[in-house]
Amino acid sequence: MTAASALPFLPELVLVCGALALFVVALGDDREGAARLTAGITAGVAVAAAVLCLGQNDVLFSGVYRVDLFSQLLKLVLCAGLALTLALHRRVDDIRQGIRAEYYLLLLVCVLGLCLLVSCIDLVAVVVALELSAFPLYIMVPMRRERAGQIVQMESAIKYIMFGIAANGIMFFGMSYLFGLAGSTSIPVIAARLQPLMDSPLVIAGVVLTCCGLFYKLAVFPFHFWTPDVYQGAANETAGLIASLPKLGATAVLVRIVALVSPASQLLPLLLSVLAVVSMLYGNLIALRQTDLKRLLGFSGIAHAGYTLVGLVALDRAGYAAALYYTIGYLLMILACFVVIAAASNDGINLRLTDLAGLHRRSPILAATLVVGMFALAGIPPFLGFMGKFSLLSAALAKGHLALVVIAVINAALAIYYYLGVVREACFRDPGDLPPIRVSWATRGACVVLMSSIVILGVVPASLFEMLATSLGSVGAALP
Numbered sequence: 001m002t003a004a005s006a007l008p009f010l011p012e013l014v015l016v017c018g019a020l021a022l023f024v025v026a027l028g029d030d031r032e033g034a035a036r037l038t039a040g041i042t043a044g045v046a047v048a049a050a051v052l053c054l055g056q057n058d059v060l061f062s063g064v065y066r067v068d069l070f071s072q073l074l075k076l077v078l079c080a081g082l083a084l085t086l087a088l089h090r091r092v093d094d095i096r097q098g099i100r101a102e103y104y105l106l107l108l109v110c111v112l113g114l115c116l117l118v119s120c121i122d123l124v125a126v127v128v129a130l131e132l133s134a135f136p137l138y139i140m141v142p143m144r145r146e147r148a149g150q151i152v153q154m155e156s157a158i159k160y161i162m163f164g165i166a167a168n169g170i171m172f173f174g175m176s177y178l179f180g181l182a183g184s185t186s187i188p189v190i191a192a193r194l195q196p197l198m199d200s201p202l203v204i205a206g207v208v209l210t211c212c213g214l215f216y217k218l219a220v221f222p223f224h225f226w227t228p229d230v231y232q233g234a235a236n237e238t239a240g241l242i243a244s245l246p247k248l249g250a251t252a253v254l255v256r257i258v259a260l261v262s263p264a265s266q267l268l269p270l271l272l273s274v275l276a277v278v279s280m281l282y283g284n285l286i287a288l289r290q291t292d293l294k295r296l297l298g299f300s301g302i303a304h305a306g307y308t309l310v311g312l313v314a315l316d317r318a319g320y321a322a323a324l325y326y327t328i329g330y331l332l333m334i335l336a337c338f339v340v341i342a343a344a345s346n347d348g349i350n351l352r353l354t355d356l357a358g359l360h361r362r363s364p365i366l367a368a369t370l371v372v373g374m375f376a377l378a379g380i381p382p383f384l385g386f387m388g389k390f391s392l393l394s395a396a397l398a399k400g401h402l403a404l405v406v407i408a409v410i411n412a413a414l415a416i417y418y419y420l421g422v423v424r425e426a427c428f429r430d431p432g433d434l435p436p437i438r439v440s441w442a443t444r445g446a447c448v449v450l451m452s453s454i455v456i457l458g459v460v461p462a463s464l465f466e467m468l469a470t471s472l473g474s475v476g477a478a479l480p
Contacts (some may be wrong), residue, residue: 008057011050011079014049016112022042022105029098031101032100032101038104044083046083050076050080053067054069054073054076064125065120065125069471070118070252070471074252075118078248078249081248085107085245087442088342088446093347095145102143110132113131113133113134113249117129118248118253121186123185138157140241143238144348154233155233156232160226171214177205178190178207181193181194181200187256187257198260204267208271211258218250219301219302219305220279221275221279221283221302227298228298231298232350236342236345236350239338240342243338244334247308255312258272269399272309272312278306279306281407282302290418293355294351300377300418303415307408308392310392311392313399319395321469324468332453340366340369343439344437353421356370359427359431362435365439366437370422370426371423374422377415382455386458391461
């Protein structure tokens with residue numbers, strides 16, 4: 001591979017080299033500091049490589065891997081997300097001593113799998129990339145340090161793996177339908193050969209079953225059962241990773257798969273609408289009763305997965321762009337919340353809502369970050385969450401899904417209650433004997449970047465939204 005031909009693949013090559021370097025670092029004893037430095041340098045170089053490759057277009061590896069604006073833009077977001085996620089890992093005291101270097105290695109391999117995933121245009125390649133991104137997470141969950149009487153991380157890991165296996169089995173069955181109907185595993189070829197059969201129940205069944213593995217990643221009902229338990233059982237840093245980056249990869253592949261169906265289809269939008277409504281209602285109603293902050297965000301994530309499906313219901317470019325825009329926004333919003341959780345947690349323990357009391361006095365920058373994150377998740381203007389929900393609802397309404405839009409608005413109003421409950425604890429409660437929180441410069445920088453991004457992309461969303469809409473032109477012929 002020459003230097004010119006390697007340029008479109010440069011972000012992945014950087015991550016591969018970083019992972020190999022971390023593998024060598026992890027061979028030694030007590031190499032946490034070196035591993036953290038290596039991961040940080042790799043993330044920074046990967047972001048620069050992703051920016052450099054934004055204009056690249058190529059098809060690699062015998063037609064199973066496409067480099068275009070769509071994939072390169074998402075790789076830039078994933079690499080930036082990796083850099084922000086590492087800000088949560090200023091220390092990993094809640095990971096067992098002796099395996100912390102391996103923890104950073106698994107983190108890089110996971111993001112490498114996600115970067116590969118957004119470029120895959122073949123079902124076999126999608127499966128390989130999906131598993132490459134998933135297996136490190138399965139291992140990272142039980143790596144949490146054990147405490148007296150605490151085995152919840154082991155239970156969480158078992159649930160995470162078992163639900164993942166079940167969802168993947170259903171996804172493979174759906175892929176077999178698509179392969180049997182089209183005689184190919186190439187997604188562009190499948191789209192071309194199934195054009196005369198787009199309204200066939202077999203095609204719809206194949207698409208829906210294939211999407212099940214991706215619904216699991218997004219925590220869409222009924223593939224959501226693992227979510228609150230894994231969030232609660234995993235270390236704060238691991239939960240922040242699981243809650244953010246994999247959802248963008250899943251949404252990108254969902255767009256490719258759903259685009260196989262004709263925009264005139266009636267059955268698939270109905271199925272997606274039902275899943276969206278149930279996910280929103282279930283997630284928001286159960287979140288109202290939560291006192292553990294990570295479990296609250298877990299149930300909230302189920303509701304936000306439902307909002308993402310609202311954009312896919314439109315089956316057009318505006319809806320797909322809205323779903324991607326909202327997922328990128330959710331990545332920033334949830335990372336803002338987990339930066340606060342990781343920094344405010346004492347010795348890595350899970351935070352209850354009452355542990356946030358007086359946060360505005362104990363650490364003003366963490367309180368500001370939490371307020372911005374919660375307001376954005378609630379969809380309050382002028383933050384990114386408001387514009388994300390607005391774009392989703394506009395796309396669905398343009399296609400006549402009025403009832404779905406009304407239910408989504410009601411759910412958005414319902415969610416405001418528990419989000420403002422978190423803000424009330426942080427900003428209007430007395431801290432009592434809770435001590436001040438020392439915040440590292442890396443965490444302060446991450447807070448500033450996240451708050452700025454949430455506000456700027458909420459106030460001026462046009463550039464990102466138009467770039468996403470333009471990039472969708474290469475996704476499939478079915479996009480109107």
